[in-house]
Amino acid sequence: MRFGNVLITGATGGLARLVAERLKESHELVGADARSWPSQAAFPGEFVEVSYTHRKMADIFRKHRFHTLIHMGRIRTTSEANFHERYNVNVLGTRNLLDLAKKYGVKNVVVFSTFHVYGAHGLNPMHITEDQPLRASQLFPELQDAVDLDHYATNFLLQNPGIHTTILRPTNVVGSRLQNDITKILKSQYCPMVMGFDPMMQFIDQEDMARAIILAMRANHSGIYNVIGEGVIPYSHAIELAGGTPIPIPPFVAYSAASILKAVGMSRIPKHLIDYIRYPTLLSDERFRKDFNYAPLISCVESLKNLRHLEN
């Protein structure tokens, strides 16, 4: 049986492809991304290479009359693009997509945000709930686009009660098929740590995350939700489980070292990420568990151990 059409943005990303594979039997899928399709395996549906701010986007909405928009097309790593490019894709792109969703009668919208929007501070409460202020850009203006994207989606949610809008703020998503910053760090042989700081961290496995996104797209209500996997674990243990070696760096050189190494192309770790491996930034997912009857299936230990397995 076929349900409504689904548009997945950021379709070339590892997580988007996992979601698409899970939905291909039950939905007509269209994948969109500003990047070209990278691998031999085909997208399970129609794939369009397009900028989210391009006029062509409206044609796609008009042609397919989507039931659901899963917006995962955010430039996540600050190393991938400069601030202006990220602003264009993440903020203006999101605005265009949400405006089109409203105009062309989309019923369900899922926006894939990030826990980075809360900011990493020594003073955060231990378990951050969804009503905490988004402070990320106070310390790192380069995270302003992520905060703006989240705010824009929240405004959309409030202004369009007829559209079921779910904003997900997941913790560190890890998995062998992903290319995000934290996965790259954990997959590398030598992993930086801030000397004297070994924060507790949360992780969610790619499979659990894909499942959470699909649960959210079938929601019959709107809301903002933190999403986490099983367990809380010190960063050093996570590195150990993933098979890497921790390299402690004194805090007073860590930030400048990140900037210099990135500038000379020796590292792709963005400066802001250092705060997330310095201070615990833990989420409470009680709301998501309750509203979606969700429980993670893969433990953090299992997930980190599986990280180096190659699948494609």
Added chain:
Amino acid sequence: MAGMFAKLRQRIIEAGLSADELDRIARAPLHLNSAGFDEWGLDPQTIKTAVASFKWLYKSYFRVETKNIDRLPKGRAVVVGNHGGQIPIDAMMVILSMLFEGEPPRIGRGMVERWVSSLPWIADFYMRCGQIVGDQKNCKDLLEKDETVVVFPEGVKGSGKTIEKKYQLQGFGSGFLRLTLETGSPVVPVAIIGHEEAYPGLVDAKPIAKTLGIPYLPITPLFPWLGFMGLVPLPTKIQIRYCEPIHFDANPDATDEEVRAMVERVRMTLQKEINQGLLERGDRIYT
């Protein structure tokens, strides 16, 4: 490196803890995840190492004597102590008393000053020992999970007070009381006698403390004159006296005036117990 550290830790635990003490730690109610930590970052191995390392302070150095610990109810509770003595020995002793002598044994959750969270190594150590930054939300979450929270509502006003104010309770904050109302938790005042003489502050060198960005800097008969040696506390005998739990059955939205009255009741109960303890102790500070 990590392997060496784990081996050293294991040796400290084996050398420092008896079978009975290990059993007490094992019986403390904990909710551990697949990696062996609880959702607050508590690590039983770090707890065991810390207890093995510091139990001589409790048993031999301060020779702690606990009275009426059976008054501590099972499940959620807010334990309210008197603060003093410059360094937080009082919190450590109360938490150890719950573990060594409480039935069932439990790991008390101390509320740590916010600025501690920025200290390298120390912030993580506190967290692994189950001690949490003193944020209202953290405290409420812990109580809702039936944990025993240990608070010192005098804050730095209490710990930083000089010796002429010993055992005179300073003003109490009221945040803890609203949380007890919201979570339906009993309040257990606990009088700690002895620690306020362990580190007798004569003067608080406020301008230097301000320059260093720390809440206070005590000048004692031994510090800074003896350098780091001057930081060693005096071997006073410590007595920990648990009071009857106080159950407040009031609306959490009570006015500030009503809450202040309840706070004052806790403060007076605690001051009375302190006075009783001092009376019984007399001049025998060290024996």
